[in-house]
Amino acid sequence: MDARERLLDAAGSLMHERGYEAVGVAELCARAGVKKGSFYHFFPSKQALALEVIDRTWSTTRATVFADTFDVDDLPAVDAIELYGQRLAERLRTGADATGQVNGCRFGNFAVELSTRDEVIRARVAEVLGEMAAVVGDSLHRDVEAGRLRRDLDVDAVAAAVIAHMEGLMVVAKANRDPDVLAGLGATARCLVA
Amino acid sequence: MDARERLLDAAGSLMHERGYEAVGVAELCARAGVKKGSFYHFFPSKQALALEVIDRTWSTTRATVFADTFDVDDLPAVDAIELYGQRLAERLRTGADATGQVNGCRFGNFAVELSTRDEVIRARVAEVLGEMAAVVGDSLHRDVEAGRLRRDLDVDAVAAAVIAHMEGLMVVAKANRDPDVLAGLGATARCLVA
CATH class of the missing domain: 1.10.357.10 (Tetracycline Repressor, domain 2)
Known part of the structure; x- marks a missing residue:
């Protein structure tokens, strides 16, 4: 799975467990194994x-x-x-x-x-x-x-x-x-x- | 309405409009006209x-x-x-x-x-x-x-x-x-x- 897929996967799980507001970009990146700085390379927001x-x-x-x-x-x-x-x-x-x-x-x-x-x-x-x-x-x-x-x-x-x-x-x-x-x-x- | 009542009132409205996580103590105090420092005098959390x-x-x-x-x-x-x-x-x-x-x-x-x-x-x-x-x-x-x-x-x-x-x-x-x-x-x- 590439980094973009891993971010989608992490967001699907974490937001289902805890919601949208409670899950931040830093946590999504950590779960996906993606450098925090590169999040906005994959998604505008x-x-x-x-x-x-x-x-x-x-x-x-x-x-x-x-x-x-x-x-x-x-x-x-x-x-x-x-x-x-x-x-x-x-x-x-x-x-x-x-x-x-x-x-x-x-x-x-x-x-x-x-x-x-x-x-x-x-x-x-x-x-x-x-x-x-x-x-x-x-x-x-x-x-x-x-x-x-x-x-x-x-x-x-x-x-x-x-x-x-x-x-x-x-x-x-x-x-x-x-x-x-x-x-x-x-x-x-x-x-x-x- | 005393300060405690005003905080309950503000929380009832703001949390209904936007949820629990999205409404912070500072905003609750501002809406209720209560000094931020005194929130924990009325509620432990x-x-x-x-x-x-x-x-x-x-x-x-x-x-x-x-x-x-x-x-x-x-x-x-x-x-x-x-x-x-x-x-x-x-x-x-x-x-x-x-x-x-x-x-x-x-x-x-x-x-x-x-x-x-x-x-x-x-x-x-x-x-x-x-x-x-x-x-x-x-x-x-x-x-x-x-x-x-x-x-x-x-x-x-x-x-x-x-x-x-x-x-x-x-x-x-x-x-x-x-x-x-x-x-x-x-x-x-x-x-x-x-």
Whole structure:
């Protein structure tokens, strides 16, 4: 991994663990094994680094946990949502086993910490939340077309509620240091489509 | 208001607007009109100040928006939850009209920013979230007893899901700078009790 990649990697981990404000450029460089003076050779600002962390995290998340649930042929959307909640719980559990902490949602954390203070990061996180809801919505639409869900379901409203619920479960899981809270996502999704 | 009260007031506002880490003791003292040197005469630490802000905010919230919805005689729990969501939207709208920002949930903000870094604040916020769910649960229990909701409803699970959903809507409202997101709470609550 080159120095730029190592900085992205360090920022992804450290900001997930402790937030944006609490992690400084010096610490990022130390973790990445990069000379402090060269940070600005790779990124114009900590904000620019965080934006690239957000974009990469969403690309990876889209291609892994989202693809492994919402893009699976013939898996009903509600089962996919349930599986998604279980996988998020597993990820939180893996993190908790390693660090004793529940770090919560990488996107929600940025949204809560920075939305009132960094308009560029706020807008980018809002887009990602919208893209997440769109993936869930596509999956629900396929079920409506296949006759597995009722025709008059407000798919966009349900998809938005599922993502909001996921974010809220992440807040509660983090506050209670309890990864299993995420497993509740499927039950709520079943209520929302009934 | 004496100096101690003014510090609590300043911390409540500034930390809601920008978070805990981003607001320093010097700024709190300046806003409160208190000499910087005297901060530690009133509070042993910024953490101690934040804990008192959390306790007071919950006391006030319990006695106002919670009492005005969940303690109203003969108001069905689901209507109370819907009203609660509408009132939270109104509060966010008032804040947005004044500052152009959506500050989100005072408790959720602390949970997200500090749960991995401050065990005392994490534990206190977790308690508050539990107490919020208990108020919602009491209201649902009364409806079950009155025969307005089905006997086999898992009241504690629904109450926890309502509070988690509220927190998630707050995250999305903050990210999208859109107070109206909170108005979705009632619709989800209706699904959860159906």
